[in-house]
Each structure stands twice: as C-alpha cells, then as structure tokens.
Amino acid sequence: MSNDDRIAILGGTGDQGLGLALRFAKAGRHVVIGSRKEQRAIDAAEAVKKQVPEAHVEGFGNEEAATGPGIVILSVPFEHTASTVKGIRDHLEPGQIVISMGVPLATAIGDGASKLVGVWQGSCAELVAALLPKGVHTVSAFQNVAAHRLQHLEDEVECDVVVSGAKEPRETVMALCELVPGLRGINGGVLANARIVEAWTALMIGVNIRYKVPEGTGFRFTGLD
C-alpha cells in the first residue's frame, strides 16, 4: 500500500463524488478533487470549504490529482471510465488503490437508469482493473451510497458498502467507510462480485423511483454481529 494518506476523488465535481469529498474532509482527511477541467475541481474544493471550513481540500486536473494519493476514487459516469483510467494510468504507481464506484447503467446508451448494459470484463470494476498498471490495486465500493445522503452532513448515511477486491486493499477501503457516520464496510470478497453490487445499484434506483425517494434509499445487511 502507499504511504500517501491523501484521498483523490476524480469526478469529485459530480453529486456523489462531491458528497464523498465533503464526508472525508469532514473526517479530517486530506482530499484532492480531480476533474477533466481543473477550474471545476478548484471550484468544487471551494464548495467543500464552504460547508466544512476546516477542510484540507484542493482541486486539480485528473492527472495531477491522481499522482500520489494512496486512494484514488473514480467517481465518473460509467461511459467515461475507460477514458479516465487511460488518462491517469501513466501517473499511477504500484501500491496505490483505485476505487471503482461506477455502475454500467443503461443511461450510457440512452436507456433507463434502472437497467444495465453488459460489460465485456464482467463489471465496471473489472474493466478498471484490466486497464490499470501492475501493482495498482482495484477495489469496488461506494456504488449504492446515495449522493444526497452523503451531502447532508448533519445526517448519518445509513447504508452498508459492499467492498470487493484483494484482501489488503479491500480492508483499507473497508476502514475508509467507517470515516463516514452511518456507513459500514462489508467484506464483499473478490473483485468479480462487483458484477452483483453494481447491478444492485440499478435495482435500488428503480426502488427510489417507484417509492418516490429522490434522496435515495440505502440498505443494511441484517443478522451480522
């Protein structure tokens, strides 16, 4: 693992990425927001500071943001995943952990958000893993954490996060979940299980629509502990 304890969030200008940036900054972690357009990342960092005045947060272009931090979170729409990874991979070093939180929603091809498209590698996370240099770890997490609930800093998020990947990086990411009040990291086993977790997110989007919960549902495993 890397010793650089910064957390980079690429696509940290979007709803879910910004929500994570707020929560990790609030927990006292040094957060680096990345965007294709540097100015948007700088603006997002300012937005974080407005809500969390003590935040240690900066904004950069994606390449610079991804250079160094022990954790690099990919919070970009699924259809931009491959291009984003290709854009940063030469800047990554062995030991860094890349977190895939993308979901292959059918919105990528103009269809609805409660449906999925198939991914050749099996899942968005496995697509990411296939594109990353050797020694960089891929972990799947955070797909089904509602953006709005992340952004409401005064409330607990109340959601389990299924974390999949190799043991050591998976445990690092499970520990990361505990920084956010109400999140609980669940050992999701091997990276390929991301296929299931990503699909589950589409189901949850359908539930949010049918039950009219625009702020998003979460879920909890029962019977653990």
Added chain:
Amino acid sequence: MSNDDRIAILGGTGDQGLGLALRFAKAGRHVVIGSRKEQRAIDAAEAVKKQVPEAHVEGFGNEEAATGPGIVILSVPFEHTASTVKGIRDHLEPGQIVISMGVPLATAIGDGASKLVGVWQGSCAELVAALLPKGVHTVSAFQNVAAHRLQHLEDEVECDVVVSGAKEPRETVMALCELVPGLRGINGGVLANARIVEAWTALMIGVNIRYKVPEGTGFRFTGLD
C-alpha cells in the same frame, strides 16, 4: 387472479420451502406441500403439524399439489426448475400465480454457491415465465430469505423481499410477505429485475460464509418510510 386461496409449495420438503410452509401455516393459510415423491410431501406436512398443531396442511405429488391453488411456489433447486415446471404446466389454469424463488447458483454445475451461471432467458424467473402457459402469472420473490430464519418460528425473519412481476400478481405476493413477521415486500418492478435479485442472493451467500453466519443474513432497504 384465482379464488383458490391455498398456497402450494413445490419442493416444500427442502429447507427453504419447509420454512415458508411453517410460516404460512402459522399465519392460518391452507398450505399444500408438493414433492416429486408424494410420501416425502406427506411426511413434510406431518413435520409442519408437529411445530404448528393448528396447521391446515397436506402433502401431494407435485402435479396434484399444483392443481388449483391460487399461489404455487417453486422451491426446487435451480437445476430442477425447468423439469418441475414442465411436469406441472398442463395442470395450471389462467389466473394462478407461480412464484419463482430459484437462483442459478453455480452449484448447478458443481462450482460454488457464491457464484452464478448465466441463464439464457436472463434469470430463473424468466425461464419459468417462458415455460408457463398463457394467463398463468410469474412473480419473482423470496430468493434471499434464509431457510433457518424461516424455520425459527419464535423469531422475526428481519428481511426485505424484492417482488418482481406484473402489477396485480406482484401486489398479491407483496401482501403474502406481510403474513410472515419481519418480512416486508418491496416493489421490485418488472420480472426481468429478478436477474439482479437472484444474483444478490449469491452475494449474500458469500457474506454468510465470510462472516460465519450459518443461519443466514437478510437485508433491509433504509430510507423507505
């Protein structure tokens, strides 16, 4: 829908089927257990009566068990699904609801229970729907309700049940969930969403193994009501 308010459970001699039989009998419903071997169904009915003395429960061969009841639950291993449906379909009438609770676990091909095999029709539930006569409704439900928790009649089950299918039969099955203390029926939308719910069951089996919870975990959506 059918006016025959009996609930048939084919494969009601297995752990999960027997658990549902116990719960529905306890709730005062007339339960019909079906098995390929009639004697095993009769024995299972006796076992239900031992735990629920007031139970209205009978055992029959699958064909007879499926003839009439408004609800017919398929609780057979995935690899026996097609043959079971083919065996009963000539005995079904329009208006009956068939509940698919099967999961295409890779155990069907000798691999592990936390993995899945692909189903040509998309899911076990859609396979069932493709084989049933016109006018018989297919609903997907109950996949991830732990058998052991169903069988412990003194405890609540504490699990949400995602119910997928056409509106009217889906609502009938959602109401059925409420008969079991701790179960909550969730509107899972169209039948094709069974693909996601079935896969989720494999993930839960993996969680049960990794966290050493032999009696099985459940799950709850958070943020609903």
